[in-house]
Amino acid sequence: MQIRKGYADGRWGQIHYVECTADKPGGGTPLVLVHQSPTDSVQFARVLQPLARRGLRAIAIDLPGFGGSDTPDAPPVIADYAHIVPAVLDQLGIPRASLVGHHTGAVVITEAALQFPDRVHKVVLNGPLPMSDEERGQWRTLLAREKEWNLRWDGSHILELWNSRFGAQPAWTDLEAFHANFIHGLLAGRTVWYAHDAVMAYRHEEAVDKLKQPVLLLANTGDAIYYLSQRARERWPKFAYTELAGGTIDIIDEQPDAWSEAVAAFINS
Numbered sequence: 001m002q003i004r005k006g007y008a009d010g011r012w013g014q015i016h017y018v019e020c021t022a023d024k025p026g027g028g029t030p031l032v033l034v035h036q037s038p039t040d041s042v043q044f045a046r047v048l049q050p051l052a053r054r055g056l057r058a059i060a061i062d063l064p065g066f067g068g069s070d071t072p073d074a075p076p077v078i079a080d081y082a083h084i085v086p087a088v089l090d091q092l093g094i095p096r097a098s099l100v101g102h103h104t105g106a107v108v109i110t111e112a113a114l115q116f117p118d119r120v121h122k123v124v125l126n127g128p129l130p131m132s133d134e135e136r137g138q139w140r141t142l143l144a145r146e147k148e149w150n151l152r153w154d155g156s157h158i159l160e161l162w163n164s165r166f167g168a169q170p171a172w173t174d175l176e177a178f179h180a181n182f183i184h185g186l187l188a189g190r191t192v193w194y195a196h197d198a199v200m201a202y203r204h205e206e207a208v209d210k211l212k213q214p215v216l217l218l219a220n221t222g223d224a225i226y227y228l229s230q231r232a233r234e235r236w237p238k239f240a241y242t243e244l245a246g247g248t249i250d251i252i253d254e255q256p257d258a259w260s261e262a263v264a265a266f267i268n269s
Contacts, residue, residue: 006091008090010084019060022055032060032088032097034104036102040068040185043184050257059088061085064081069084082112099123103249106204114210149190168224174250205235216241217241220246220251223251
């Protein structure tokens with residue numbers, strides 16, 4: 001396996017990415033992966049090699065302000081975040097790729113597919129967000145606590161954030177995955193709220209209505225927002241649909257082989 005890290009130039013500085021291929025660098029069908037918030041490309045660490053073994057050139061990107069990517073100097077909107085896709089593709093000399101995004105990442109890649117249709121082949125929406133205005137308002141209120149992020153000498157802010165993530169849903173199954181995503185989420189610091197704020201200002205359902213590329217809706221029954229995936233399946237019956245049993249928000253870490261097989265089967269079809 002060839003795993004390499006790199007940087008592309010973006011709107012706010014450098015964009016960090018990790019790519020994995022099964023043979024020589026640059027081999028395989030290009031697949032860009034965009035993570036949920038708050039974490040970074042570590043969310044895909046366990047699937048890079050399984051995807052590569054299935055003939056894909058897996059390229060996981062850190063959203064601006066997360067992981068190794070530089071932080072925007074002002075809160076972006078989703079249309080801003082979408083530019084990370086062509087920036088990384090240009091750096092790697094890739095004219096066209098398929099995209100997969102999880103939660104926040106699903107929103108970002110939808111906009112990328114709309115803005116840059118000639119650069120996007122297929123789209124995998126893992127946990128799409130077709131919300132009502134009332135639901136968006138409720139989520140915006142819930143996520144407002146991210147704007148209260150603050151350091152304390154006794155470290156109590158870390159425990160509070162840990163408990164906040166732990167309370168996001170029941171039945172967590174993988175402590176190492178939980179810990180990795182939690183720690184990487186902390187790296188975003190005081191601007192951690194940028195991504196979720198942009199998501200809640202974006203009407204994902206209306207954007208997905210406009211997609212022209214082949215689309216896979218990917219869900220797992222243990223996801224805290226599984227109900228939105230069910231709603232998406234009803235709204236877009238023309239799209240392919242795959243469902244994994246169980247898991248949590250960390251499904252990609254929890255079932256890497258099953259998740260990779262579902263994604264690869266669609267991209268390679």
